[in-house]
Amino acid sequence: MFRIPVSPRSDWQQQAAEFGFHFHTMYGEPYWDESAYYQFSLAQIENHIEDPTAQLHQMCLEAVDKIINDEQWLRRFCIPQEHWDMIYHSWQERAPSLYSRLDLVYDGKNPVKLLENNADTPTSLYESGFWQWLWLEQQVDKQVLPRHSDQFNSLQEKLIQRFTEIGRHYSIDQMHFTCCKDTEEDRGTVQYLQDCATAAGFQTDFIFVEDIGLGDTGVFTDLRDAPITDCFKLYPWEFMLRESFGSALYEANTHWLEPPWKALLSNKALLPLLWEMFPNHPNLLPAYFADSTTRYNTGKWIKKPIFSREGANISMLENGEETRLSDGPYGEEGYIVQAFHPLPVFENNHTLIGSWLVDDMPAGISVREDNAAVTQDLSRYLPHIIA
């Protein structure tokens, strides 16, 4: 695993405009950064990342099975009781999932460690599935990169395939897609998934989350009052379950992507549960509910809210002393602590691997760098190659 400087393509910004990649610069900071790339060996990719990713995902599915059959765990995961049935049924019916991203610490040598599972609303998908793929093709064509360079990235292929399977599963050829207003990044991610669904033969209709309506027959509606029967949402279950339309979810009977059972995996309570189920697993970090341990009084721990986004409300605990690393609106549902495991540093950058799954198949990685050691607040996305 190396970080290698490289000349950016001279026309990449123009191409970004052409392809509709509008969020390559965000909040005045560069986000897409092709002034360097990461290089992995095939063995690193397959043995160190791909295999553990598949295994971690299976462990997570085992965890779902445990939570769903145990009231105590459902409460621990702060799942509102009125939604237990919906989540239970979505799991019993094996409602198909589309994708997830595991955030991993990996330094090229030691076993990967799972930091979190973004199982419900992962972003940086377009950059991973398409944009870094295009970068590789073009840099190889220009002989900037060696001919045999490859990339761990079959995301787009697998997403299209998965939409085809989901179409067959529900006998549908139309799907709604939704995300919040005023976020170019989320809208871009959703548009990418619409493109993949279109390639799989779907008709796609977009609606903003805030515009979703409730019809007089109990189904959700779009702005034309047409029913939303099948919908991809880039909007967290933990919000949906608690908002005013939440009580209409069960009756509305919408086929959601991700399905309701994913609410259990995007939850930080998963981390202590995994550690309890698979103690000392080489790809897990010790994790506990903050209110049931005093282990954080020795050593270095990261304290995270059970629900949180964008690295909000995170603290470092060092021998019991708490240092707040980021503010935020979360934490009312409680906290977990996870043993601190530093990200590897390459040229002063703290590097995080996002490992993608489409359904249960490992499908590629994204590499993000940040100046800060823990909070991935203004991280940059760098492409990678296998060579």
Add this chain to the structure above:
Amino acid sequence: MTRKRSKTINLATMRKAFALKPLAVGVTAIMASGCADDRQDAKIYTSLEACKTDYPDAVQKCETAYETALEESARTSPRFNSEHDCEYEFGANQCQQVSNNGHSFFMPFMTGYMVSRLLSPGPMYSQPIYTSYSPYSSFRSRWVTADGHVFSGDIGKRNYKVSPSTFKAKPTVTRTVSRGGFGSSVRAKSSWGSSSRSGGWGG
């Protein structure tokens, strides 16, 4: 050796010559695939007269089709918060301001309407059709429906065969009783994050 990356990606379908931001509609082509047999003839008219000329014995039906499309347009046309956003997508002077329940927004004028099964005994089908005069829009000189289906060919083409799934009956909704029941957590939490990437709710 097996490749670890997608073998091919159709770059043509990945190009987006328009900005996503003002766009409230998805862009998809009506699928020409599937059984050719079950597709139905549909025709686009840009005036009431043109329909009457085609169907001198069914003038009343032409009028109904036109009225239906106009009503549909008022209800379902793409909506924009600003005239600029609307004109960016549909072209200069192609948009009107509309007020509804105290909300004001802009929508494009209906350019024409698509009619199917006009003389059939069953239900007639009519829907509003738009085109764009904007150089920035992927809808330029194309026929597009209110929900963003772009038909093949340019606006010279008036006759289409459309799949019945285009009008496939969905679960009945007579009306929407409320909106805005999702999204409140965003308003509550989005004041945080200041300089950081506070916008998205993906992770």
